[in-house]
Amino acid sequence: MEEPKAVVSKRSLQTYVVAVGLMVMGLALVALCSAAWLQGVEPRWSVILFGLLGVYMVLLGVDEGWLSGLEVTPTHLRIQSFGRWTEHPLPRVEAVDGLRDILGGGIQLVLIASEGEAIRVPLRRYANAGPLAQGLLDALWLKNPQLILMPRLARRLGQPPFGVLAAKKSRR
Template identity: 65%
Template structure:
């Protein structure tokens, strides 16, 4: 399975969440602008809420159109705000899953001795299960003694899952 890769595909829920964030940000910015012209005091609070609204708009754009991930047998690539960051998968010894606070999707947490924990957001991708299984396969290809926590094994299965590595 050389040259194999699995890339994220946004789902309709991804776009709904993104549009919700954008609309809330625009509403907050509009109310803050209105409050500024009405002379609401203290002015710093109006500016703070306006900036929070602008941040929410940017977060919505990133969530819907500028973020993604890609799994290969040797590396993980994460995209945020249109910029890719590559992470080699050597050295990870354990994997777990937690709920993502933004949108309620899953985050895979990769742990390794001497490495910072790496959080991989699966968000609301249409192929989140396949991405999780591909990541587990890639980690297992790098470390056959990979420790998969029960919550993660229940959700995605134990490697090899058959996405990037052949099943036993």
């Protein structure tokens, strides 16, 4: 019996550059807020608020660079964020759209389920973002051959199957 295939995200150099950039900006903001606190800047709550924003930026950089990932199998999508994996079964997805990711301009797929639920799949700056997207669309197409791809996503990637997780259509 053949083991089911899976496509797993691979971090690129750009992933690490963005992550380190976020961490450096967060640390700089924390340092500025600490200096402002020591100088007695009023109101104190504003210094605390911006300091917490800096801490959040550091944590976001750590997640972006080392604790996030994706795994696509023919039956499930697994998304890792802050070290935790969430698993989403694929059969109930009816449509897919593509958006720009706010963290650096990568693509983000939005899976629209029959219950009205939307799952955002950030492809960000993974080295294999193209095969990840194609593998996910192949897996969705295997579960639902009437899968609806929004026009801008179809223009960018084409129509499944792509041959990553599903056999490619032969052209006759």
